[in-house]
Amino acid sequence: MNNRIINDITNFIFIEDKPQKVDAIFLPGGSHPEQPEYAAELYRKGYAKWLVPSGGVSVKRDKWPGVRSKADIYNDDYQSDSEFFTDVFVKNGVPANAIIGENTSGHTRDNAFFSKKVVDDNGLAIKTAIIVCKAFHARRCLMLYSLAFPDTKFFVYPVVCLGITRDN
Secondary structure (H helix, E strand, O other), rough: OOHHHHHHHHHHOOOOOOOOOOEEEEEEEOOOOOOHHHHHHHHHHOOOOOOEEEOOOOOOOOOOOOOOOOOOOOOOOOOHHHHHHHHHHHOOOOHHHHHHHOOOOOOOOHHHHHHHHHHHHHOOOEEEEEEEEEEEHHHHHHHHHHOOOOOOOEEEEEOOOOOOOOEE
């Protein structure tokens, strides 16, 4: 296969911005703690005032799939992505009052649009934000969150999960 095609697709999917201070950090759902651990680190370093985890249960499984890594640390009986991410935040030094979760979405589009509703319901004005997502999910997240928040400037901070990177 033509190497240019692979490079073009890779550059489109795998995007990454440089860290900077923003109003909020958004996390589309998932069952790997690496995402919320990284977001908690950014929060502790003062990059944002709010963390907005999103996710209910998988539309493919109709239930929460369970913790995919570090289950020895994160071992509660979680019922949703958002509940799991919130526990990871708290266990990593984030105060509960900095977390505004959404726990009904079942896919990425809903993660974005239901997060918008939660943000609006809480009266928050989010002008700049970070999306912490799986590296291979970066472009999709950026596109959908940008649609849900048309007046917000987003920066993407990807996390490697499942060993999938731009190099493989």
